[in-house]
Amino acid sequence: MxxxxxxxxxxxxxxxxxxxxxxxxxxxxxxxxxxxxDDLQPIGGWYADLMRSIFGGGANLLLAHExxxxxxxxxxxxxxLVGIRKYVIPFVREIATFSPSRDLMWxxxxxxxxxxxxKALATIARRFGFxxxxxxxxxxxxxxxxxxxxxLLGGVVIAVTGVIMMLSTSVITDPTIVxxxxxxxxVTVGLVFAGLLIHIYxxxxxxxxxxxxxxxxxxxxxEDYAEHHHKLWYDEVTAASGKEASG
Amino acid sequence: xMKTQLAMVIDSSKCIDCKACTVACKVENQVPExxxxxxxxxxxxxxxxxxxxxxxxxxxxxxxxxxxCEEPTCVRACPTGATYKDEADGSIRVDSALCIxxxxxxxxxxxxxxxRHPEKKIVDKCDYxxxxxxxxxxxxxxxxxxxxxRTFGNLHDPKSEAAxxxxxxxxxxxANPESDxxxxxxxxxxxxxxxxxxxxxxxxxxxIWAKLAKPLIWGAVGLNxxxxxxxxxxxxxxxDDAPEAExxxxxxxxxxx
Numbered sequence: 001m002x003x004x005x006x007x008x009x010x011x012x013x014x015x016x017x018x019x020x021x022x023x024x025x026x027x028x029x030x031x032x033x034x035x036x037x038d039d040l041q042p043i044g045g046w047y048a049d050l051m052r053s054i055f056g057g058g059a060n061l062l063l064a065h066e067x068x069x070x071x072x073x074x075x076x077x078x079x080x081l082v083g084i085r086k087y088v089i090p091f092v093r094e095i096a097t098f099s100p101s102r103d104l105m106w107x108x109x110x111x112x113x114x115x116x117x118x119k120a121l122a123t124i125a126r127r128f129g130f131x132x133x134x135x136x137x138x139x140x141x142x143x144x145x146x147x148x149x150x151x152l153l154g155g156v157v158i159a160v161t162g163v164i165m166m167l168s169t170s171v172i173t174d175p176t177i178v179x180x181x182x183x184x185x186x187v188t189v190g191l192v193f194a195g196l197l198i199h200i201y202x203x204x205x206x207x208x209x210x211x212x213x214x215x216x217x218x219x220x221x222x223e224d225y226a227e228h229h230h231k232l233w234y235d236e237v238t239a240a241s242g243k244e245a246s247g
Numbered sequence: 248x249m250k251t252q253l254a255m256v257i258d259s260s261k262c263i264d265c266k267a268c269t270v271a272c273k274v275e276n277q278v279p280e281x282x283x284x285x286x287x288x289x290x291x292x293x294x295x296x297x298x299x300x301x302x303x304x305x306x307x308x309x310x311x312x313x314x315x316c317e318e319p320t321c322v323r324a325c326p327t328g329a330t331y332k333d334e335a336d337g338s339i340r341v342d343s344a345l346c347i348x349x350x351x352x353x354x355x356x357x358x359x360x361x362x363r364h365p366e367k368k369i370v371d372k373c374d375y376x377x378x379x380x381x382x383x384x385x386x387x388x389x390x391x392x393x394x395x396x397r398t399f400g401n402l403h404d405p406k407s408e409a410a411x412x413x414x415x416x417x418x419x420x421x422a423n424p425e426s427d428x429x430x431x432x433x434x435x436x437x438x439x440x441x442x443x444x445x446x447x448x449x450x451x452x453x454x455i456w457a458k459l460a461k462p463l464i465w466g467a468v469g470l471n472x473x474x475x476x477x478x479x480x481x482x483x484x485x486x487d488d489a490p491e492a493e494x495x496x497x498x499x500x501x502x503x504x
Contacts, residue, residue: 036328
């Protein structure tokens with residue numbers, strides 16, 4: 001087996017990933033700053049004051065958050081509409097496919113290996129009578145899928161509740177739906193952010209994941225990395241290219 | 248204590264319920280039809296007592312408006328800080344550019360001093376006629392009152408009319424005993440009604456956010472941060488961690504790891 005590079009991401013998906021990341025950083029920073037209420041503010045009043053100082057008042061902060069939010073939602077809307085066949089449907093199919101044996105066992109084995117190490121995994125596996133082997137994974141592993149599903153659904157919820165809040169001062173007569181939207185917006189962002197901590201750790205710090213991080217810039221991963229981390233995807237791609245070569 | 252605390256001192260016994268103050272306010276502030284920034288409340292005479300020829304049977308008129316409270320529940324209900332207590336003059340103001348019109352503050356005011364503007368769709372209420380004050384004039388309701396029931400001024404300036412009235416008379420505040428917001432509206436002598444019947448109410452999403460959502464999000468973020476720390480600790484402490492050699496399948500992985 002050689003160590004050639006194989007394509008994992010297209011320039012479009014790489015762009016959308018970093019576009020999403022940049023928008024998230026800005027929207028998270030401004031959004032938390034918009035909560036100026038000691039009972040509701042999760043970090044502290046000083047943060048809301050700091051963001052207002054940077055942006056020159058709460059009204060500007062709100063405007064900046066709204067403009068960036070619209071750009072973020074519109075960017076994904078356009079990407080989703082243009083790339084529905086090429087990207088959206090395959091992505092949704094990929095992240096929404098769970099197999100109990102493969103994915104549950106991945107959670108158990110990978111969870112033990114990441115926290116206690118391979119030795120502990122072997123010991124525990126022997127003790128409880130399961131294979132110490134981490135199950136083969138597809139294009140995304142179980143952990144990636146478990147983050148992708150709430151990210152996608154959460155993104156939709158965040159965008160919809162954001163639009164409701166923006167429409168509040170123009171078309172909404174009964175603001176009860178706006179009050180609930182603010183709460184749902186906050187909770188959804190908070191939960192996705194919690195998952196984001198793991199995503200960032202895995203991508204930038206975790207051992208052995210460097211090729212995945214680099215592929216978010218270059219679009220390609222080494223073949224041996226693909227075979228080790230995403231065996232089912234690797235097999236699928238090599239089988240398909242083999243067919244192409246012979247046919 | 249704030250340097251300036253604007254307040255209204257009201258002699259409700261002088262009020263004749265002519266409602267000139269409410270009209271002047273509506274004209275000055277272009278308050279839309281069906282909404283009011285100020286009011287005159289009625290204490291109805293007790294019909295039973297009246298029939299028995301008892302005491303304290305008179306009706307009473309009580310002028311009011313936003314009370315620019317010391318402990319404003321509306322400010323605590325506002326998520327964005329659009330409703331705030333102005334540090335410069337102690338009045339409660341609404342930043343119209345920051346208000347997203349969620350209306351959370353409306354039930355949080357026990358006095359019903361706030362409404363959602365039907366066209367602007369943001370919250371509006373008494374601001375002591377800030378445009379008039381900027382020109383050095385008194386609020387419209389104060390100037391208009393023919394019996395001078397309403398007096399306006401800085402309570403911390405002993406030479407202001409309001410402070411002089413406060414010093415010379417005993418005053419009461421109209422408040423709900425269960426949600427006393429410590430209003431900056433003082434009534435000379437006695438007034439009726441004295442015990443405000445309405446309690447401050449926070450909308451359910453605001454209460455849920457403060458009591459449930461905030462700890463929930465901190466819990467979720469904290470748990471995942473802990474998970475990251477554990478994985479990081481394992482990565483640092485077990486740098487040479489590799490699959491056990493006896494399993495040929497795992498040995499293959501080790502060479503790739």
